[in-house]
Amino acid sequence: MKNWNKRWDEANRLECTNILSNLEIQRKILxxxxxDIFSDCEKGWGHWDLFVDNILFxxxxxxxxxxxxxxxxxxxxxxxxxxxxxxxxxxxxxxIDKVYTFxxxxxxxxKLTNQNLIRSIKLTKWKEAEWVRAIKVQxxxxxxxxxxxxxxxxxxWDDLEIIFSYIR
Numbered sequence: 001m002k003n004w005n006k007r008w009d010e011a012n013r014l015e016c017t018n019i020l021s022n023l024e025i026q027r028k029i030l031x032x033x034x035x036d037i038f039s040d041c042e043k044g045w046g047h048w049d050l051f052v053d054n055i056l057f058x059x060x061x062x063x064x065x066x067x068x069x070x071x072x073x074x075x076x077x078x079x080x081x082x083x084x085x086x087x088x089x090x091x092x093x094x095x096i097d098k099v100y101t102f103x104x105x106x107x108x109x110x111k112l113t114n115q116n117l118i119r120s121i122k123l124t125k126w127k128e129a130e131w132v133r134a135i136k137v138q139x140x141x142x143x144x145x146x147x148x149x150x151x152x153x154x155x156x157w158d159d160l161e162i163i164f165s166y167i168r
Contacts, residue, residue: 004030007133016134025154026132029125038075038123046074052086053142078127080112080120085149092152094163103167114167118160125153 004027011019047054048070056064088098106112131146132154156163 001030003130007130011134014134019132019134022132022151022154025157026129026150029154029157030129033122035126037119038126041075041077041119041123043073044076045071046076046079048072048074048078050079050082051142051146052083055083075123077116077120078123080106080117081124085121085124085152086145089149089152092148092155094152094156096163096167099164100167114161114164117164117167121153121160122157125150125157 004023008020008023008027011023047065047068049067050065054065054067055062056066084099084102088095088102103112103117128146128150131143131150133147135143135147153160
C-alpha cells in the first residue's frame with residue numbers, strides 16, 4: 001500500500017484522472033483479496049521478464065526466448081498470463097481467440113485448468129501492480145503496454161471467470 005499511495009500522490013500531482021480511476025480499482029483489488037489464492041502456486045525457476053519483446057517467432061512457432069537477466073526462483077504460473085496479456089490485449093480488449101490458441105498449445109506440454117489460467121492473470125496483477133502509474137512514455141514503450149495490460153486486468157477482475165469460461 002505504500003507503493004500504491006506513492007503512485008496515487010504522483011497521479012494527483014500530475015492531474016491524471018484516468019490513472020486515478022484505475023488506481024482506485026487497484027486499491028479495491030489490493031484491499032479486498034485474499035493472498036491465499038496464490039498459496040497453491042508451484043514454485044520454480046523462471047525468466048521473470050517473459051513478454052512479447054523477449055520472444056522471437058518463426059512463421060508458426062517460437063524460435064527463441066532471450067533476456068534472462070531477471071531469472072529468479074518464482075512462480076512459473078506467471079508465464080501463462082504474461083505472454084497472453086502481451087500478445088492478446090490490444091486497445092483495452094482481449095482477443096479471446098488468440099488466448100484459446102495459446103492455451104491449446106500450452107496444454108500440449110502442461111496441464112492447464114481455467115482456474116490456473118485465471119489465477120495466473122491475478123498473479124500478474126499483483127506482481128505488476130506498480131505499472132499502473134502516471135508516467136510519460138512513448139507509444140511503443142513496454143511500460144505503456146504493461147500499464148494498459150494491468151489496467152485491463154483491473155477493469156475485468158470480477159469477470160475473468162466469465163471471460164475465459166468457454167476455454168475448455
